[in-house]
Amino acid sequence: MAATGFFTDTSVCIGCKACEVACKQWNQLPADGNFFSGRSYDNTLHLESTTWRHVAFVEQNRNLSGQTTAQPFSWLFLSDVCKHCRRAGCLEACPTGAIVRTEFESVYVQPDVCNGCGYCVVACPFGVINRRNDDGRAWKCTLCYDRQRQGMEPACAKTCPTDSIFFGPVDELRNRAEARLAELHRQGRQEAWLYGMTAEEQPGTEGLHAFFLLLHAPEAYNLPPSPVVPTKTIGTSWLAMGLAAAGMVAVTVAAVRHGGERT
Amino acid sequence: MNLPWKRETVGRELNPQWTVLSGEGAGQKLRQPELRKGTWPVPIWHQVPSVTAEPHPDYYRLPLLKEPVWIWSVPAYFYLGGVAGGSAVLAAVLHGLKSTEDLAAACKMLAFLGTTVGPGLLTWDLGRKFRFINMLRVFRPTSPMSIGSWSLAATGLLASLSLLQGEKPSGQITGWGLAAGGLVLAGYTGVLLGNTANPLWHETRRGLPVLFVASSLASTAAVLEMLPLNNMEAGVVRQLGLMGKAAELAAIAAVEGEAARKPLVAQPLQKGRSSALWRGAKALIVAGMAVSLIPGRWRGKHLLGGGLTTVGSIMLRYALLEAGKESAREPQAVFAVQK
């Protein structure tokens, strides 16, 4: 089956947070509690085990191109979500096989298998997945696996009033994203760019199934500039361990020989 | 409101039965609205948002990554597993040698203890403890934890077998098998930490396995040092200990060097609670080494030297976990690494 995913176009996002609420409603996720954060209109702050969509609010004192204001200012929104990476750190780290790649090529945590070892939490370069304190298992966006099985689009995309979140086959999304980017560039909005769409652009993850059109540096939205799935670079680690193990054997043998002789 | 029907529910609060969350994702009770228990202590932001992001943008200094969720039992296991690994290797090398039978037996016992208590510690950390067996549900070569789990299981079996076999000649094969598993146990935890997105652990992914292996040697020797040993055994342990501690200190320096290539990454080893643990561990290991270098053989010296090194090695593992948590909190460190 074709890979499906999200193309999140921040240039049309209006920061309404309907995606956050629709996600919690559909997936029956609890609220995280009331906390006035003082960070613009963002009071949920980050993706969490109980917050699978999160809208970031970036205030900056400069204009976007083509924008006229009395004083330089712009306000950027980004609806963040699990990226369903082609090479997924969480999936590759999961020792139980709880995290699988579904027929939609999405990365899914099977709640009946997960034993809450917590390794995926540190393996994700985006800080998406987390373990719940009370439930004990790791949770993240399922790309609405249950809805997709019924032929429905994910709840967040369904509810997004401005089609900032667009759901579909990844190939189509790419075409759409490229067309949109070209359109924005034609309009002179040079700050627009695509984050994580292809393996060339983001070799560390070999491309994301949920990618973004951004209007600022990724850091401003709390996205890593060039995330790398840990397993990609772990060869050297194993090599170092192998050498060290060899050294250990050598040291032990030497110790037994010399230690025994001297006394 | 003191309404009689008010319960801890969501929704309309007219009857809890209509408003209980149900379904797969609802396995969590509503947190108290007043007490937000996030993963991080996030203070209220006191600056004007638009003027604080430049020149190095970040998102209100909020952490990008999630902190490790592991509790105290995980570094405790790192230590025990290391000792079990080192003991298994030593036991194999000692197999068949005369006058070190007691030491070999002690090593086997340590390997056995480490590989049986260790899984218990790991299970204690699990979010769903009764599903510990799922660790052996699949074998996933990309996951150091999966490799470690299988090694731990195999080593545990071999260690039990080895104990039963004692000094029988057939034990030689079991011993080498055990040693092979022990080598993995000694070092995989370093790979496990290196195989994460955590800036500190990821940046030190070459040094960490070496550090864990070296520390495994030093910790094993330190435990053995504290046991009553004959001269022959004491000589072996002393040699092992000196080389192990030297290697451990060298590996610590290597890890620090790796981390120091990016100042923000090294910060948890230099500042704050985690650095205190780290420095403490280093000091204890140095002290243990110094005590070991004092000439002479007396019980107090062995107890002191072994004890200092043991505490140092345990502290080292806690320091690494704490430093990892600290590192995850610093978004700029993540940007520096994943660039």
Next chain:
Amino acid sequence: MAECHPVGFQWVMEAKRRGATIIHVDPRFTRTSAVADIHVPIRAGSDIAFLGAIVNHIIQNDRWFREYVVNYTNAAAIVSDDFLDTEDLDGLFSGWDEESGQYDPASWQYKGVEVTPAAGHREMFSGEPRSERGAMISAEEYDETLTNPKCVFQIVKRHFSRYTPEVVEEACGIPRELFSKVAEALCANSGRERTSAFCYAVGWTQHTVGVQYIRTAAIIQLLLGNIGRPGGGIMALRGHASIQGSTDIPTLYNMLPGYLPMPKASYDTDLKKYIEYNESASGWWSEFPKYIVSLLKAWYGDAATADNDWGYHYLPHISGDHSHMVTVSAMADGVVKGYFVIGENPAVGSMNTALQRKGMRQLEWLVVRDFAPTETAEFWRTAPEVKRGDVKPEEIGTEVFFFPCAAHTEKDGSFTNTQRLLQWHHKAVEPPGDCRSDLHFTFHLGRKLKALYQDSKAAKDRPILDLAWQYRTIGPHEEPDAEEVLAEINGYTLPDRKPLAAYTELEKDGSTACGCWIYSGCRKDGINQTARRKPESEQSWVAPEWGWAWPANRRLLYNRASADPDGKPWSERKRYIWWDEGERKWTGFDTPDFIATRPPDYRPGEGAKGIDTLSGIDPFIMQAEGKAWLYDPSGLLDGPLPTHYEPQESVLQNPLYGQQCNPARMEWVRRDNPYHKAWGDPRYPFIATTYRLTEHHTAGGMSRWLPWLNELQPEMFVEVSPELAGLRGLINGGWATVSTIRGEIEARVLVTERMRPLVMQGRIMHQVGLPYHWSWVGRSTGDAANELTAFIADPNVSIEESKAFSVQIVAGRRPEERRAAAAGPLAETELGDAGQRDLPPVQHKPVGRHGLRAGKTELTEEA
């Protein structure tokens, strides 16, 4: 719009995607500004100065659409020689009556003609209403060259001539270049090939000159030719679902369904008189008798006969102004005894909430229907004044009944949106427990009343006994069938009860019944037209088969104006409705909002009556003369043209006129509703405006009980600029206390550059933003912004002024013993500066004697 109407805003984003320029005018930089091309920060309460300057720009630079203006508006009409403009009277129009404290609109009329407004506000005029003589329009004088100084166009031109970019800078704080950019963008996007649209919400309406704000936009749109054409218009974004529906089939005290005026006790003494006073001799209001008779037949069934005036006497007759604030102040004075509050939370959402609660304390009974016991239901138990100890629950005699109600997903029914589109919603689940729909409540209340009175022989009880109340009920809870109600609204023939297809089928002889004439056709052929959901992809872009729009499924009102006087589209790009010469009828993408077979060259002859008076070039068929009004000869209480007046409580003296405030505004001069100085009150130096956030819903009744929404905006906060924060020592995330003379509230501080101080008249003006969702009950609480606002209203529609008033803000939390003028120790009323607000002739106007509000004086002045 993105903040409060994110779902509707999808179409704005769609337009932007297709290249539209989005201009956002707001004191704050909101989520709408974030995606707009131009954001214009404006001083709250100065919009007429801004819009008036656009009118001036259009006229001075000759950017108006001449052919449209000459043919489709009243630009050419000659106005009475007696008319004097604000230019002549320093901010007053001619006709100010010191005695009654209101305008006499006689001098505003066309020369030699009296025209009445299309609908609505006749009852506002004092004295005996003039009968309509629409047929006399033919005697009207015109100057199609638009050069006669007494013609509407020249009057408008002169009136707005002082609204210059310099004035915009002085009054609104908008830099001249920014203003020019907006005006030019608007002009460049109008004309034959292009159209521009205005969208507004209560940021425009909630002012003492609220109606005139929208009038100014109407003038702009008419000058640019943007009404009745695709992509044009002025869209009122309503406060929540189906507010449009609640004006069509009104919850308003002065209206019957379909904008038929409520009978007045003093002069609508029988049906004949009622019809005489409300029927128009020309235009569609000439069919008035059909509408009212069919309504009466729908309501009273067989009991309505020609002999008893179709039951006209059963209708309640109003004796004056019974609008919200008038009623609440009457409650506070002990005059009103009972109060139904359905899906509303006046203890939070209405102005001067302490006075609202004071009113409720004097009631004998109060019925609240809502999802959860709101502040309005809990006012007697946990209100601030109760906690403070000023009021003791045991001393409150009000009996409060709380009814849990069904959500829209738990009942059938329709929503009418701002575009007059009716969309049916089906019940998805049964309402839980004791929750019932409003329809259920009303129906069963009626049933119980009928049962109570069934043995009565008294004539006064006939209205209840004769009420036609036979709706089919469904299910164990006896839920009335909502579609049967829709069938009654649609109308049917009598006696065979066949559904009507359109309001044109209505009769005045009792052979038709219709619950709301403008909705007639919504159940054409017995099919629920409002439930149609044919996707856009399967029909034309106008999508006539999605839902149903009143009247007659017209998606665009006055769409005859989309064609030129000859009946040809203004341009290929903007074609919509046109005259098909071959077929001899109007055709196009939509239902023509015109007499379908009236050719463009038709001109009414002498003595034409009713709809025959509409010529082929009269697109505005609801107007007596078929033309849109640049200038309002009648219908408004505060002047025929919009004029910039300052808010009741301003920081500035009116830079344009000697008259500071709207002279006809409604004031409540009472000790529990004190006002600040007219301008420059040193105690309250900052401008405040209230608003909503996407995450919550109005007064919070629907949202503050939902954790999923509460976590998104968990607490009351106040938005200030970094400059104001510096001035007042406010820290982001810390606390601030905001106060007016009426009360004080505390809130978290959000310091942001989205709020910016404005520079005008050489001074720096600070604005304070106050969301109004919170109060003391619910899962997320905070102080209510409306503790600060006052009873002060626009004269035309009695809407409050909560979008611009003056406040003080200081750092820190409020003291526990916070004040409120309406409870506890009363603040001293500052009456000494009343003169500042008004020119001498206005100053001594009788308080509260607007329109027919008989006895208002005794209601509002405290004993």
